[in-house]
Amino acid sequence: MEHLEFEFKGSGNRQVDRQATLVGVVSSGNLEVMLENVDLHGLCRINVSTSAQGFTEIWQAVLNDFAARYDLADLQISINDGGATPAVVCLRLDQAMEEYLEALT
Amino acid sequence: MATRKWHTQAENRRARLLRAAEVCEGKIVPCERMTALIEKVLEPGDRVCLEGNNQKQADFLARCLAQVDPQRVYDLHMVQSVIALPSHIELFERGIANKVDFSYSGPMGTRMAQLVADDKIKIGAIHTYLELFGRYFIDLPPKVSLIVAHSADSQGNLYTGPNTEDTPTIVEATAFKSGIVIAQVNQIVEDLPRVDIPADWVDFVTEAPTPHLLEPLFTRDPAQISEIQILMAMMVIKGIYAEYDVNRLNHGVGFNTAAIELLLPTYADSLGLKGKICRNWMLNPHPTLIPAIEAGFVESVYSPGSELGMEDYVRARPDVFFNGSDGSQRTNRAFSHAAGHYACDLFIGSSLQMDLQGNSSTVTLDRITGFGGAPNLGADARGRRHASPAWLKAGREAQSGLTTTPRGRKLVVQIMETYREHMQPAFVERLDAWEMMEKTGMELPPIMVYGDDISHVVTEEGIANLLLCRTDEERNEAIRGVAGYTPLGLGRSHSVVENLRDRGIIRRPEDLGVDRRMATRDLLAARSVKELVHWSGGLYQPPKRFRNW
Numbered sequence: 001m002e003h004l005e006f007e008f009k010g011s012g013n014r015q016v017d018r019q020a021t022l023v024g025v026v027s028s029g030n031l032e033v034m035l036e037n038v039d040l041h042g043l044c045r046i047n048v049s050t051s052a053q054g055f056t057e058i059w060q061a062v063l064n065d066f067a068a069r070y071d072l073a074d075l076q077i078s079i080n081d082g083g084a085t086p087a088v089v090c091l092r093l094d095q096a097m098e099e100y101l102e103a104l105t
Numbered sequence: 106m107a108t109r110k111w112h113t114q115a116e117n118r119r120a121r122l123l124r125a126a127e128v129c130e131g132k133i134v135p136c137e138r139m140t141a142l143i144e145k146v147l148e149p150g151d152r153v154c155l156e157g158n159n160q161k162q163a164d165f166l167a168r169c170l171a172q173v174d175p176q177r178v179y180d181l182h183m184v185q186s187v188i189a190l191p192s193h194i195e196l197f198e199r200g201i202a203n204k205v206d207f208s209y210s211g212p213m214g215t216r217m218a219q220l221v222a223d224d225k226i227k228i229g230a231i232h233t234y235l236e237l238f239g240r241y242f243i244d245l246p247p248k249v250s251l252i253v254a255h256s257a258d259s260q261g262n263l264y265t266g267p268n269t270e271d272t273p274t275i276v277e278a279t280a281f282k283s284g285i286v287i288a289q290v291n292q293i294v295e296d297l298p299r300v301d302i303p304a305d306w307v308d309f310v311t312e313a314p315t316p317h318l319l320e321p322l323f324t325r326d327p328a329q330i331s332e333i334q335i336l337m338a339m340m341v342i343k344g345i346y347a348e349y350d351v352n353r354l355n356h357g358v359g360f361n362t363a364a365i366e367l368l369l370p371t372y373a374d375s376l377g378l379k380g381k382i383c384r385n386w387m388l389n390p391h392p393t394l395i396p397a398i399e400a401g402f403v404e405s406v407y408s409p410g411s412e413l414g415m416e417d418y419v420r421a422r423p424d425v426f427f428n429g430s431d432g433s434q435r436t437n438r439a440f441s442h443a444a445g446h447y448a449c450d451l452f453i454g455s456s457l458q459m460d461l462q463g464n465s466s467t468v469t470l471d472r473i474t475g476f477g478g479a480p481n482l483g484a485d486a487r488g489r490r491h492a493s494p495a496w497l498k499a500g501r502e503a504q505s506g507l508t509t510t511p512r513g514r515k516l517v518v519q520i521m522e523t524y525r526e527h528m529q530p531a532f533v534e535r536l537d538a539w540e541m542m543e544k545t546g547m548e549l550p551p552i553m554v555y556g557d558d559i560s561h562v563v564t565e566e567g568i569a570n571l572l573l574c575r576t577d578e579e580r581n582e583a584i585r586g587v588a589g590y591t592p593l594g595l596g597r598s599h600s601v602v603e604n605l606r607d608r609g610i611i612r613r614p615e616d617l618g619v620d621r622r623m624a625t626r627d628l629l630a631a632r633s634v635k636e637l638v639h640w641s642g643g644l645y646q647p648p649k650r651f652r653n654w
Contacts, residue, residue, distance in 0.1 A: 052528060058590050085524040086590040087333045087565035094621060 010073030031084040033096040044072035050081040114283035154247035163253035165313035167192040214472030241278035250279040261304035264297040267411030267434035280306040298431035321413035325363040336624035338364035349495040357454025370400035390415040396630035409441035418644035450495035451516040463556025466538040483554040502572040523589030530591035
């Protein structure tokens with residue numbers, strides 16, 4: 001397993017609900033995503049555990065786009081990857097975010 | 106001036122038949138005599154067709170041919186659709202044959218590459234099916250053809266059943282050019298259900314000790330269809346089939362296109378597209394098309410070959426399929442591929458690699474796989490003259506803003522996830538086909554579908570419409586714009602891509618009104634082989650390997 005950590009600075013415009021704690025897409029084949037509200041001083045931190053070695057640059061590119069899409073702050077995202085393609089990673093992250101944002105409203 | 110002889114081929118044929126009479130009497134030959142018979146009728150250097158496609162195989166005759174004495178029969182030039190069986194390879198290993206002109210060698214691709222490396226085989230050319238069939242009537246007519254049918258009567262009439270496939274083409278080219286036709290059948294019977302090949306085109310028939318091989322090549326288990334494939338299928342239905350009124354079409358074999366077939370009764374129906382798209386098909390009877398047929402989407406299906414397990418279902422739907430007077434399906438690869446090339450408005454298929462020009466290939470470095478039929482199906486038909494709404498619209502898009510004589514265009518769509526399994530990028534700077542060319546001394550890189558024939562590229566990122574591109578640079582950027590996180594995709598300019606998006610050259614799911622949240626397996630009309638059986642009312646009988654319940 002390879003462990004990667006990425007941090008993104010949100011603009012602070014998106015309000016987060018401190019009560020919402022844990023949502024995510026689990027047991028969905030080759031990728032699991034968990035989202036937690038944590039006080040990270042306005043940062044969004046993404047931890048990736050992956051069985052595929054040597055794809056740091058691709059993770060960086062996928063997560064850059066993801067962070068830009070949602071403008072997140074004070075959010076801890078954990079990804080447990082069993083060798084998913086970037087397409088699956090993007091789809092699962094979007095699904096997890098939808099669930100998370102719905103839980104906020 | 107010496108008088109020229111005009112009947113040498115017929116005389117040669119008579120000489121061969123006289124030699125054959127030394128080992129057998131009459132047309133029906135016991136299977137134990139077959140190797141001896143083949144040895145008698147063959148001469149060194151003969152062009153020989155051993156029937157077999159990716160579905161049915163003259164496997165018994167292939168084994169007999171591989172057993173002949175290489176001292177007596179050698180340097181044969183094989184002219185056949187596929188190299189698929191170990192016995193095909195043995196012919197070259199034993200020196201019985203030394204040259205081949207063929208179309209496809211999928212299952213034996215690695216061993217073919219080895220034979221080339223060992224200098225045991227000379228490849229004349231790798232063809233499409235239609236090309237090779239064409240050459241049977243020009244410069245490569247077979248001297249002897251070893252063919253396969255389901256059954257024969259005592260006269261030698263042949264019944265092929267649903268898998269007629271290549272047989273009529275091979276027999277026509279051989280029997281009418283003073284060649285010799287030898288058939289293996291599963292059984293010899295009193296009365297045939299129907300005659301697919303008349304007896305006077307056939308010289309010898311044998312009842313093989315085992316029924317001929319038949320591969321269920323077109324069966325895709327819906328259980329293995331991914332959400333990404335469903336998302337791409339939604340984009341194809343909404344962004345291409347609906348927009349161009351695609352009614353006459355051909356699908357490649359694979360999970361991407363199986364997903365489209367399984368979304369017709371659900372997603373396409375919810376968009377009100379029943380009766381408006383996907384009515385007339387050139388397609389093997391894919392089990393995954395059953396729900397669309399049952400839901401009333403499909404008017405007709407003409408097939409190059411049948412599919413194992415689909416026989417009873419096809420028999421029960423004669424309004425949809427082309428069936429004989431006996432009720433069972435009749436197929437014909439040559440006519441199907443002509444139909445696919447000239448009478449279909451759209452081809453969609455997948456590939457392993459695509460470059461920035463849109464050229465695509467299924468070649469990988471250690472395998473010679475060949476072409477099969479895809480290049481004929483996935484190419485603009487330059488000789489087409491009849492119009493249809495889809496063809497005209499594609500033509501208008503390809504020519505808008507240009508001063509040129511109006512003409513139509515075929516829709517040729519490549520659909521693929523940007524990364525394959527094990528993180529192999531589908532978009533590459535240079536196709537492996539180039540290295541294959543250099544290694545094997547081919548004159549051209551083995552490209553399956555040329556970029557200038559492609560109208561649309563579909564990935565999980567969206568659709569690139571190459572018809573609307575006006576320069577090479579624009580095409581390159583359009584392909585980068587759907588190439589995801591592959592090195593080619595990462596090399597995109599965001600402002601250029603956004604500009605292409607504004608012009609409708611690149612369309613994202615949200616631009617098409619495709620809701621990603623709907624891309625779940627719940628959208629499939631059938632999620633398992635068992636559900637396909639259920640849709641068919643129990644008529645579809647899947648082969649054992651697909652029965653997991």
